[in-house]
Structures are given as C-alpha cells and as structure tokens.
Amino acid sequence: MGSIKIPYYRVKRGNGFWEPTREMREAGLEPLACGPDGPDAWSKAQAQNARWKAIKSKVRAATPTQLAPRGSLDEAFRRYRATPEWSAKAERTREDWDRAWKHIGPIFGPIAPSAVTLELISRFRLRVERDVSIREAHRCIKIWRALWRVAAAMGYCQRDADSSLGIRNHEPKRRQELWTHAEARRLAKAAWRSGYHGLAAIIAVAWDSSLSPVDVRALTPGQRTAPDVFSVSRAKTGRAAAATLSRPARRVLDAYLARLGAEIAPTAPIFRNRSGAPYSKDTLGDDFRDIREMAFGAGERRTLADFRRSGAVEALRGGAGAEQIGAKLANDFATSTNLQKTYAPVDLETVRKVDEARKRARFRGE
Known part of the structure; x- marks a missing residue:
C-alpha cells in the first residue's frame, strides 16, 4: 500500500491516528483513532483537518483590546x-x-x-x-x-x-469510564519496562492520590511532607489536598527518583519524560497513549484523567462516605450533585449492594 502525507496524522503499529496540536485541543478537537492505515483512515484524518480549517476561518483568537468600543x-x-x-x-x-x-x-x-x-x-x-x-x-x-x-x-x-x-445549555455526555487497580498496575509496569520511568511513577502516584493529571505533573520535592504524603493546592480550585501514597506507589516513585542520578530542586517538577524535560500536558498525553496501546491495544480510549473517577467509585464500593471522598478529592463531593455525577456515575456493583441490603432488611422483617 502506498503512503500518504496528511497533517497531524501518524501511523503506529499499522493503525492511523489523527493527533491535534494543543491549539486544536483548546478549540475543542479531540484525538481520533482512524483505524487501520489506508484510504478509510486517511479520509477520516482529512475530514478532521477540514474541521480545523473551518474553525480557524470562523474563530479568531479575540483578546479584549484597549480600543474596545465604549459600553461593549x-x-x-x-x-x-x-x-x-x-x-x-x-x-x-x-x-x-x-x-x-x-x-x-x-x-x-x-x-x-x-x-x-x-x-x-x-x-x-x-x-x-x-x-x-x-x-x-x-x-x-x-x-x-x-x-x-x-x-x-x-x-x-x-x-x-x-x-x-x-435557552437550554445541554451538557455533553459525562464520561463514565473506569479503571481497576489491577489495570493501573498493568499500565505502570508496561511504562517501566518500556523505559517510561517518569510516566510509571506518575501512573502510580495518580492512582493512589486521586489527583488530576495537571496536579500530578506539578508535584515538586518540596511538597512531599512525608514519605507517603504530598501537601498540594489543586490547580483548578486552589483548595488544599493531601495526596497520600501506598507502599507500592512509594517504591515506584523512589525507584524513579533514584534513576534520575541528580537531585531535583525543591520547587522543580518531579516527573520528567524520557528526554529529561518536565512533563507537559501534551507530552504526558502522548506517552500515556503509547503505553495504553502497548498494554491494552489500539482500541482502548480510557485516559489518565479517568483515574480520579475510578478512585471515587472504588472508595464508594469499599464503604467510604461522601464527606470522606470529598476530603480525598479536595472538592465539595458530599454536597454537589454535579460533582457526584462526575465522579460517581451509576455503578452496577454498588447498586447490587443496595439490592442485597434491601433483601436483608426484608428477611429481618424491617
């Protein structure tokens, strides 16, 4: 099969992917798996490029200027x-x-x-x-x-x-995707074995801490107030959070730090990509997709950001209360129905536990 050069399109392991730049993502365009490399995949990528061209022609970056009309x-x-x-x-x-x-x-x-x-x-x-x-x-x-x-x-x-x-401001469909602990471990192991040591440490820390990807990327040595605790201020809300780590996560983190061969300044980002540069939003996303494909195949679409929701659901299944989960997530989970919809989607296992509780009540005649 002949090759074709399409902007933002690349082939990995025989499958084509359209990968927008940061500017495109900020405009609302998402990465797209186009399927096996070939005419169908090329057509999908070209359609995405056409969408981007249309957006650029209609939406210019408009920043308020000193010449803004009075009263506007x-x-x-x-x-x-x-x-x-x-x-x-x-x-x-x-x-x-x-x-x-x-x-x-x-x-x-x-x-x-x-x-x-x-x-x-x-x-x-x-x-x-x-x-x-x-x-x-x-x-x-x-x-x-x-x-x-x-x-x-x-x-x-x-x-x-x-x-x-x-007008009704229809919300986009909320993400429902969940990871399990075993799957998170599989990702971390795949990253470490493939030489993505910084990513392996990020995966381990993100799973245990329930921090968002941007908060994990921003962690510094100075925020590690104990071997198993980072004290942070969340990027989105500014609220204080205690990011706790299990013993296995600490081992991965400490092994990664030992491999760096140099001490990181107290205020410098801990996690580096394979080039030695601190992880950015784009490089973290690119590396995570590579490892995700290695571990679960090209069809997998769950993201690192889904760890946060997965941790909340895992905690609910284990019996944690809403206020406790809110403290872990550093948000108003206990009182905000919007946050509960975001971080605690309908979970079949939890629903079945409620069914069992109702049966026990009937058996006791209550």
Whole structure:
C-alpha cells in the first residue's frame, strides 16, 4: 500500500491516528483513532483537518483590546481582566474563560451585552456545537453567563436580563469510564519496562492520590511532607489536598527518583519524560497513549484523567462516605450533585449492594 502525507496524522503499529496540536485541543478537537492505515483512515484524518480549517476561518483568537468600543462586552471583559478578582482565579479557570472568549469575542465583543437577544445567543450556541463540539458549546454558554454577571456588576447590563437564560445549555455526555487497580498496575509496569520511568511513577502516584493529571505533573520535592504524603493546592480550585501514597506507589516513585542520578530542586517538577524535560500536558498525553496501546491495544480510549473517577467509585464500593471522598478529592463531593455525577456515575456493583441490603432488611422483617 502506498503512503500518504496528511497533517497531524501518524501511523503506529499499522493503525492511523489523527493527533491535534494543543491549539486544536483548546478549540475543542479531540484525538481520533482512524483505524487501520489506508484510504478509510486517511479520509477520516482529512475530514478532521477540514474541521480545523473551518474553525480557524470562523474563530479568531479575540483578546479584549484597549480600543474596545465604549459600553461593549469587550470593554467589560478588559476591565475585569485588570482586577485582582481575575488574578485570584485559578489558572485552569482563567484558561476556560479565555478558551470560551475565542468564540464569544469575535461575535459579541464589539457590542453591548444588552444588545444580545435570545435568538442571537441561541444561534451562536448551535453554531459552536455544530462546528466544534457540544462540550465547547456548553463551555461557551457557561462562561457567557458568568461574564454577564460580571458585566452587570460593573453596570453594563441588568443582572436578571441575560438572554441566554431562555435557552437550554445541554451538557455533553459525562464520561463514565473506569479503571481497576489491577489495570493501573498493568499500565505502570508496561511504562517501566518500556523505559517510561517518569510516566510509571506518575501512573502510580495518580492512582493512589486521586489527583488530576495537571496536579500530578506539578508535584515538586518540596511538597512531599512525608514519605507517603504530598501537601498540594489543586490547580483548578486552589483548595488544599493531601495526596497520600501506598507502599507500592512509594517504591515506584523512589525507584524513579533514584534513576534520575541528580537531585531535583525543591520547587522543580518531579516527573520528567524520557528526554529529561518536565512533563507537559501534551507530552504526558502522548506517552500515556503509547503505553495504553502497548498494554491494552489500539482500541482502548480510557485516559489518565479517568483515574480520579475510578478512585471515587472504588472508595464508594469499599464503604467510604461522601464527606470522606470529598476530603480525598479536595472538592465539595458530599454536597454537589454535579460533582457526584462526575465522579460517581451509576455503578452496577454498588447498586447490587443496595439490592442485597434491601433483601436483608426484608428477611429481618424491617
């Protein structure tokens, strides 16, 4: 079979993968397994490139400027970004706002918020969903509503007059994927045996700590307050978390550190890729996909981020309470139905335990 050169398309073990850049992912495009290398796979990759071209032509990176029209949403957002309130937001939250503004700014930035009608905002959401993804459309309306409240506080509009409240902001389908402890161990072993020692340590630490990938990447020696504990502040919320490790995870981490051959500065990232550079979002994702394929085949789609949900479900199965899980995750799991839907999807094993409990109650005549 002849070869063909397609941007962002590469072949691994006879299968084609379309792998978008960070900029593309921030615009809502996800990596795609195209199947066995050949015309069908090439067609899928070319279709993704066409989507990216359409997005670039319609959505320019729009940042509030000093020349924003008076009374416009541009002006409101520019002023807000200059406040301490903006600076106090977690980095991940600011990234979400900027990502949504790339869609919102070109359309609504130059006009007053009060000029945006229900018809306009409805068509805007539909276009983002069609051209990018439902996830990106949901993010845009979520940020729009938050920005409206900010603009109202600064006198640009009336707080209760947000036209977007007249539309339903459909959520993307929540991820339900789960890993087991045995599968996490299999991934870590595959990574270590393949020379991805930093990744093996990340996998071990992420599984035990229930930290998100971005929080694990940011761990430093100075945060290791005990052999089995990292004291951290979560990147997304800024909340304090105690990231605890089991004895096997400590062994993997310490073996990785011993192989480095040099002491890492207290404030420097611990985990390095095979080049010796600290893991970035993209290099971690690339390496994890390589190891995932080695361990489970090209059809596997679960991610490192699914570890966090898997740990919550494992804890529920073991009898941990919602408040205890919230303390482990460093969030409001016990009181937030949204977080419970995210981290505790319907679990058949847990449901069956409830069924058994009901049977025991009937047997006792209660």
